[in-house]
Amino acid sequence: MPTRRTVTGRSREPRARFAEELRVLRTGRGQSLRQLGDRLGWDWSLFGKMEKGETVGGPEVVEALDQHYGTPGLLLALWELAVSDQTQFRERYRRFMTLESEATSLWHFAVSVLPGLLQTPDYAREVLSAGGIKEPELTQQVEARMGRRCLLEGDMAPDFRTILSEAALRTPMRDAAKWRQQLEYLLEVSDRPNVTVQVLPQSAGLHGLMGADVWYLLLPEGRTVAYTENGYRGELIEEAGPVVRLQKTYDAVRDLALSPVESRKFIMRMLEEVTCDPST
Structure with a gap:
């Protein structure tokens, strides 16, 4: 035994x-x-x-x-x-979504997956399915994620900045046509006045945000909270000290990223590569 x-x-x-x-x-x-x-x-x-x-x-x-x-x-x-840990993860995520809906500005860094606010339904479905989510919960979560996209629409929409690791853009969907639609949607949203998209090229090397996706939310009362997430759990950080340290790390990574204009050109080149690929 x-x-x-x-x-x-x-x-x-x-x-x-x-x-x-x-x-x-x-x-x-x-x-x-x-x-x-x-x-x-x-x-x-x-x-x-x-x-x-x-x-x-x-x-x-x-x-x-x-x-x-x-x-x-x-x-x-x-x-x-x-x-129990999964349940706690969901509770933390619910609180994050509540704060997200109240935020006046949002900053984000993506390690390997595009942020939910910029996903197409097909991309969201493939990502969630790869994480082991099955029907009927799969369809429910895709619909919920698509519902969150309205956060970036309208006159009262908050400013949103995302830095996308090149790895997130080099990991295509299985269906090339759906991947083209995702890249096209990314370009469409990045053209909105309240949305800024930057690409962190692989040539930037090692940096301080390699371990997890990170969100920063500026709330109406002026304080900032952070939310870090990996494949297994998420953590909402509200203490001022840790949030400030994470913000400094984010600023350092932003300095390594391409400018918004160069980032847009980068995504357009990727779209051209997918469109011109004879295998698709």
């Missing part, structure tokens, strides 16, 4: 800890994912997604894994922490 490990709570990312424990237990048994699926009667791909952190599964499958590995209650406890 495997040695039961101590559940250390939040000493690590709960979802990552849960996924790691699943991998360690399976490889310790010398089992493949297919063998595990055959043994427990679930599709092996489910266990693969759980070990990658793409899903946490349900309590039934986790209880079966606890029984299979002889770890009564351990995996279920880790699963509960992972599920």
Whole structure:
């Protein structure tokens, strides 16, 4: 019987800890994912997604894994922490969206994905689907994301600046026609007086915002809050000290980015490349 490990709570990312424990237990048994699926009667791909952190599964499958590995209650406890962490992520995100709707100015940096405010429905669907979201929640989230785009429309729309890592523009959609539509929409929105789009070229090298997407919101009362997000969680930062430090980092990255005019030319060249590609 495997040695039961101590559940250390939040000493690590709960979802990552849960996924790691699943991998360690399976490889310790010398089992493949297919063998595990055959043994427990679930599709092996489910266990693969759980070990990658793409899903946490349900309590039934986790209880079966606890029984299979002889770890009564351990995996279920880790699963509960992972599920709780997801809930907290959603709560933090809801608060961020509330503040976003009130902001008078927004600044953003994108590591690898275009910001939701500038996404087409097809792009949003592909991104959310790649993150493991299934129907009917997938369609609901796409519609919700499209609804947020109205934030940048109208006479009262806030100023919005986004710095796009070149990687975000070099990661196309599977469908070339849909990718062209996304680039065209990006150019269309960047032409609005309240929207500024800059591109951070790969040649800029290493910088201080490589780890996560970052949002800065200037609120009506004059204070600024920040929100950082990676593939597993988001963090709303409201303390003045950390926000100021993040703003200084953002300013340094902005100094490395192309000007808005050069950025627009960069995106237009990318659009031409996609349009002229004979394979599309």
